[in-house]
Amino acid sequence: MSTEPQVIAGRYRVDELIGHGGMAKVYRGYDLTLGREIAIKILDPELARDTSFRTRFRLEAQAASRMSHPSIVRVYDAGDPSTSDPASDEPPYIVMELVKGTLLKKIIAEGPVPVADAVRYVDGILEALDYSHRAGVVHRDIKPGNVMVTDKGQVKVMDFGIARAVSDSSSTVAETTQIIGTAAYFSPEQAKGEPVDARADLYSTGVVLYELLTGRQPFRGESPVAVAYQHVSETPIPPSEVNEESPAALDPIVLRALAKDPYQRFPDAAHFRAALDSAVTGAAPTRKQIGALTSELYGPNPRQAQETARSLRQLSSDTTMTRTQSGPPVAWIWAGVALLAVLLASVLFWVVTISMRPSEVPSTSRVVPDLTNVASERAQDDLAKLDLSSKIVIESSPDIAEGNVIRTDPESGVSVEQGSTVTLYVSSGEETVVVPKLEGMSLAAATEALEKAGLQLGTVTQRNDKGLAANTVMTASEKADTEVAPNTVVNLEVASGKVTLSDVVGWSVDSASKALTDLGLTPVPIEESDCPATDPATVHSMSVAPGDVPINSSVELRYCTGS
Known part of the structure; x- marks a missing residue:
């Protein structure tokens, strides 16, 4: 059935x-x-x-x-x-919109992605984020499952705005993860349950780029909580060390995108795109340069600490190694000596650094951070952490969402003294106007109402209706009482003041009269005695030709009554 x-x-x-x-x-x-x-x-x-x-x-x-x-x-x-x-x-x-194509998630699952395609896919994601962030919309759930590649190769990002509604309804990382999906693409601030801004999307895009280049995510674990912990505390291995075919020139791009501190990432999607484009055409960095960048973003010499810890865990848990001498193996002895030397060198370096530190009072200068498009509450908290005061000034902005910072005074990157006041210019959102009720108005009155409301009249389409006078507004493309941007174009459908008259010649006078009455027209039967009568009387001519005629028109229906 x-x-x-x-x-x-x-x-x-x-x-x-x-x-x-x-x-x-x-x-x-x-x-x-x-x-x-x-x-x-x-x-x-x-x-x-x-x-x-x-x-x-x-x-x-x-x-x-x-x-x-x-x-x-x-x-x-x-x-x-x-x-x-x-x-x-x-x-x-x-x-x-119905998009015909393939999810990026499926493309990754099918095998290694060529570097040129990986860069093109990420560039498409960043292009979408550049637009959405300037519109004040943060995605919060960038991942391959939310990216579609059309049959023509165009990248399409979906589910904007939905992740925010979900994450605001979830009280814990585990709960949010269960709803949204894998935690593999979470930013550290999302994993810690802190407020997020556009830079969280750049982090997630960095994870997607890493997966495209290496075939796996930078952090993996047995549970979402374990993965979230790694996002907060672990250092990613450069992609070229995981996949030899990944260009070393892209390593700095990925490492900066995956910085734990949002302020150390790219400031926006446009800078991310520019860096990606430069890396594709530029020279590959040296291992020393990669090491310096890793130290800057994730702390001094994290790889050595990880390798040492990994080696010690292996030595302590490997049950397959057999003893061949009564004392400790030589390799163990040298490993212990090397570890002790590293520890002594670290202590000596710390002592020398402490002794060389000047005794004067530390500098009280602070650098104003980049707070563009950051929520005003978060911006105030960030300034307070730097011992800086803040002052709010409200301005309208078509590009920055309501409640987010448009700019600061002094600008970001400027050094100021501790306790200084930084002015935060906060967006009141894009200016909107209310659409007036237009249905039932005359076209002239509707046009005047649109002008007063700050809106523009668009196309005017006529439609026949027997009950409405000519140029009476029937429908509008924007609903009444809704808020829209100034100068929005409103299309109108108005009554033509006409109805469509059919050809009733050959009809009985009664049927023809009823048809005209149903159209709102006035039938006027006219007897003519100079032609033979019919039974029943039928119309042999009309005073008005078939087609569109004004409403309430009179139409003569001539019929024969002669013998």
């Missing part, structure tokens, strides 16, 4: 399942109103039971729907049935 397909919101037909993840199932669908194929993501019912999540989800989906970029999967619509019916248990849904 066939079943009728599900239709959401009266216009979105749900067809076959095409994908699923930890948060939702994705179906192929069809927009019955606009006549186009779509993808419909329906959220997991368990996740949707949290009313606070529904609210966050709706707001984040609305933010994502305002983004339009070739490298971002477009969000057309989002809905929550509970907003119109509080008793409804239907989960929220998202209507998206």
